Amino acid sequence: GWGDVDDAVSNQAIHAALDAGINFFDTADIYGLGHSEEMIGETIGNNLDVLVATKVGNVARDNQFTIDYSTALILNACDQSLKRLRRERLDYYQLHSARMSHLQAGECIEAMHQLVQKGKIRYWGLSLNTFDPLPEADYLIQNNYGNGFQLVLNILNQKALPLLARACEKGYGIIARMPLQFGLLAGKFNADSTFPINDHRRGRLTKEVILTSAKALEPVWQLCNKYHLTKSELALSYVLSYPEVSTVIPGIRTAEHVAQNTNNLRKLDDEDVKMIEGLGKSEFLTVMELIQSQG
Numbered sequence: 176g177w178g179d180v181d182d183a184v185s186n187q188a189i190h191a192a193l194d195a196g197i198n199f200f201d202t203a204d205i206y207g208l209g210h211s212e213e214m215i216g217e218t219i220g221n222n223l224d225v226l227v228a229t230k231v232g233n234v235a236r237d238n239q240f241t242i243d244y245s246t247a248l249i250l251n252a253c254d255q256s257l258k259r260l261r262r263e264r265l266d267y268y269q270l271h272s273a274r275m276s277h278l279q280a281g282e283c284i285e286a287m288h289q290l291v292q293k294g295k296i297r298y299w300g301l302s303l304n305t306f307d308p309l310p311e312a313d314y315l316i317q318n319n320y321g322n323g324f325q326l327v328l329n330i331l332n333q334k335a336l337p338l339l340a341r342a343c344e345k346g347y348g349i350i351a352r353m354p355l356q357f358g359l360l361a362g363k364f365n366a367d368s369t370f371p372i373n374d375h376r377r378g379r380l381t382k383e384v385i386l387t388s389a390k391a392l393e394p395v396w397q398l399c400n401k402y403h404l405t406k407s408e409l410a411l412s413y414v415l416s417y418p419e420v421s422t423v424i425p426g427i428r429t430a431e432h433v434a435q436n437t438n439n440l441r442k443l444d445d446e447d448v449k450m451i452e453g454l455g456k457s458e459f460l461t462v463m464e465l466i467q468s469q470g
Contacts, residue, residue: 189218191430195437201424203230204256212259220261229256230271230302244277249286253295268296275310284320298322312338316345323348329356330413332463333455339419348421354414359388362406379469391458408439416443
């Protein structure tokens with residue numbers, strides 16, 4: 176979780192995004208146990224000018240979270256998502272963090288093919304594991320399954336970069352998530368920052384993580400003056416500097432977040448992208464290993 180969420184605030188954020196020209200929304204059936212989909216359905220409904228993506232495979236049973244990529248689960252979950260989103264067809268349906276064993280078993284892939292044939296989904300793909308996205312992606316590419324990947328890509332976490340060219344060459348779309356790395360790349364945390372008990376960042380963004388990342392990011396933040404961008408704008412601009420990236424999905428909880436994430440974005444110069452990539456092979460690896468060790 177990300178702490179307490181107020182429906183009225185969420186509704187305002189969605190409307191602010193629409194007003195800002197945002198036409199792609201990503202959610203999952205597990206987010207709020209379906210409530211996130213309901214909020215999007217109530218606000219956007221069957222507005223075909225807006226693309227909606229959701230995910231399947233993470234489920235809550237007996238007060239515990241588990242995974243299920245069976246054909247029966249996916250077919251039923253798709254129907255439930257369509258109802259909550261008030262849609263006749265999903266623009267993009269994603270297997271939520273499916274691993275190689277699930278893909279090789281074949282049930283989930285067969286389910287997606289059935290949904291395409293039935294006209295319930297237009298495209299499908301994978302929402303990939305945070306720290307090692309490549310094996311599952313390569314499996315789909317090699318077998319010509321699916322249409323796209325959602326993966327983590329940001330200044331600190333560049334592990335997905337080797338995948339971009341391969342995926343693009345084969346016609347796969349790329350959705351980049353976590354462009355701000357839990358807010359670290361928005362520059363709003365310091366050594367004294369704390370998080371609510373129900374916020375997943377409480378255990379991940381420790382004082383050590385915040386201080387270590389701040390030191391490693393100093394050369395990058397010098398670019399803010401060059402481009403007249405805030406830290407969050409620079410972080411988003413970096414991700415969008417890769418032509419293979421179809422869209423980027425920063426998390427938004429408030430209308431203020433929408434304004435911060437849409438006001439001033441631009442492509443960075445190649446030399447600056449290369450500089451950031453160089454840090455990604457050295458200092459940023461240390462930061463990501465530290466973050467990963469926190470769970």
